[in-house]
Amino acid sequence: MNGVSSILSHFSRLNLKTVINHQIVRWRKPRTIPISKKKMFYVRKPTPVDPKEYKLLQLWTNHYSAEFRSLRKLFIEERRRLATTEAEAVKVSEVKEFEEQLSLNQAENEKTKKYRENDMEKALLERNLGLEEKQMQLEQMRREELLGIEEIVRREKESGQKFVDPKNLEAEIARALDQRVDYNFAIDAKGNRYKGGELVSPDAKEQSPVVLQQPASNEAPLQQ
Amino acid sequence: MPFMKGPAPVRRTLKYLEAGNIIFRDSIRIMAVNYNIKKPCSEGTRKFVYWQIPQIQHQNPHVQIVLFKNITPTPFISFYFMKPDHQSYDRAIYDCYNKEKDEIEQHVRKVFGKSDVTLQRESLARMEKANPANFGNRCDRNCICEVPTQVSCTGFKLLPQFMRGKYKWLKKEELAEVRAKVPDEKAFEEYWQRPY
Numbered sequence: 001m002n003g004v005s006s007i008l009s010h011f012s013r014l015n016l017k018t019v020i021n022h023q024i025v026r027w028r029k030p031r032t033i034p035i036s037k038k039k040m041f042y043v044r045k046p047t048p049v050d051p052k053e054y055k056l057l058q059l060w061t062n063h064y065s066a067e068f069r070s071l072r073k074l075f076i077e078e079r080r081r082l083a084t085t086e087a088e089a090v091k092v093s094e095v096k097e098f099e100e101q102l103s104l105n106q107a108e109n110e111k112t113k114k115y116r117e118n119d120m121e122k123a124l125l126e127r128n129l130g131l132e133e134k135q136m137q138l139e140q141m142r143r144e145e146l147l148g149i150e151e152i153v154r155r156e157k158e159s160g161q162k163f164v165d166p167k168n169l170e171a172e173i174a175r176a177l178d179q180r181v182d183y184n185f186a187i188d189a190k191g192n193r194y195k196g197g198e199l200v201s202p203d204a205k206e207q208s209p210v211v212l213q214q215p216a217s218n219e220a221p222l223q224q
Numbered sequence: 225m226p227f228m229k230g231p232a233p234v235r236r237t238l239k240y241l242e243a244g245n246i247i248f249r250d251s252i253r254i255m256a257v258n259y260n261i262k263k264p265c266s267e268g269t270r271k272f273v274y275w276q277i278p279q280i281q282h283q284n285p286h287v288q289i290v291l292f293k294n295i296t297p298t299p300f301i302s303f304y305f306m307k308p309d310h311q312s313y314d315r316a317i318y319d320c321y322n323k324e325k326d327e328i329e330q331h332v333r334k335v336f337g338k339s340d341v342t343l344q345r346e347s348l349a350r351m352e353k354a355n356p357a358n359f360g361n362r363c364d365r366n367c368i369c370e371v372p373t374q375v376s377c378t379g380f381k382l383l384p385q386f387m388r389g390k391y392k393w394l395k396k397e398e399l400a401e402v403r404a405k406v407p408d409e410k411a412f413e414e415y416w417q418r419p420y
Binding site for chain 2: 048095097101109112119
């Protein structure tokens with residue numbers, strides 16, 4: 001049927017206090033259908049009202065509503081005021097608490113700073129020591145290098161004295177011709193030379209060949 | 225279900241993220257962490273960054289978190305926050321040299337995070353605003369009659385006559401007649417037993 005409100009839970013005999021799920025519809029009959037004959041000129045009787053009682057009740061109801069209204073407004077205003085003041089008080093307390101915590105944080109940072117700076121100093125000292133050692137090593141190496149260079153220069157200078165000039169050219173030539181060199185020696189792994197089974201120069205570190213004695217000028221040179 | 229990809233993917237799970245307990249104060253806007261990757265003094269900070277930063281960012285989505293690696297010799301965390309006048313900002317630093325991850329977390333929570341009291345107060349305020357017990361226009365329930373164990377909708381299940389104003393004030397004789405037959409308590413019991 002049209003316009004029947006579906007009252008489902010009315011037909012369910014449940015002991016529980018069920019929630020009613022219904023859809024309220026305005027009228028059962030369509031608007032195009034006229035009012036029924038019975039209802040056409042029906043005038044309802046007004047509810048009986050005692051005028052004195054009515055006046056009293058009106059007065060009391062008005063007083064009650066006024067009081068209730070004023071109380072409600074009072075409570076709302078109080079709640080709003082308390083909410084703002086509470087919120088402000090809370091904010092102030094939070095700000096204060098944060099400042100206290102920041103000062104504690106600063107104190108903690110100071111403690112950390114001490115041993116951090118100690119550690120950093122130690123690390124810096126170690127690093128500097130290491131650098132100094134390296135520097136000393138480098139200087140030592142340079143000194144040794146210089147010594148080596150000086151040695152080389154000295155050797156060259158010494159050998160430079162034996163250089164042949166045009167002045168002593170003739171003498172050097174005669175000396176070279178007169179010089180006899182004997183390579184007929186044995187050598188072991190250590191560089192010791194042996195001749196005829198005997199050690200010739202046990203501590204000799206010279207690389208030059210064994211030089212025979214220069215013969216006298218009247219003797220004939222050795223034939224190779 | 226396959227394994228999640230990446231190193232320590234538990235950091236990306238919702239359960240882990242919601243377990244974060246550092247919720248910053250409202251004034252804090254930026255958190256900048258300076259740390260080193262290889263130095264032993266920065267190990268605690270590294271672990272803090274690895275494990276805690278996802279949780280912190282999840283719980284504080286409006287705070288910018290910036291990480292600086294290998295820029296400074298020692299690790300520290302700096303916080304930039306607004307002053308009470310809301311016009312200027314200030315900066316606070318926490319030195320994390322040789323600190324453990326848990327130590328850093330506790331300190332950050334204590335100094336820069338909201339306390340348990342504050343969090344409780346805020347949750348109560350939120351609950352007050354959205355009280356599930358409320359009924360009315362913009363609530364879950366429109367009328368108290370929709371709540372189980374409450375009196376049903378009087379539009380469909382009328383209250384016993386002794387509780388209705390119509391009979392109390394305007395139809396006293398009828399009420400008296402009804403009361404003579406059925407006492408009030410029985411009428412009330414019968415009210416609860418009938419469905420409509």
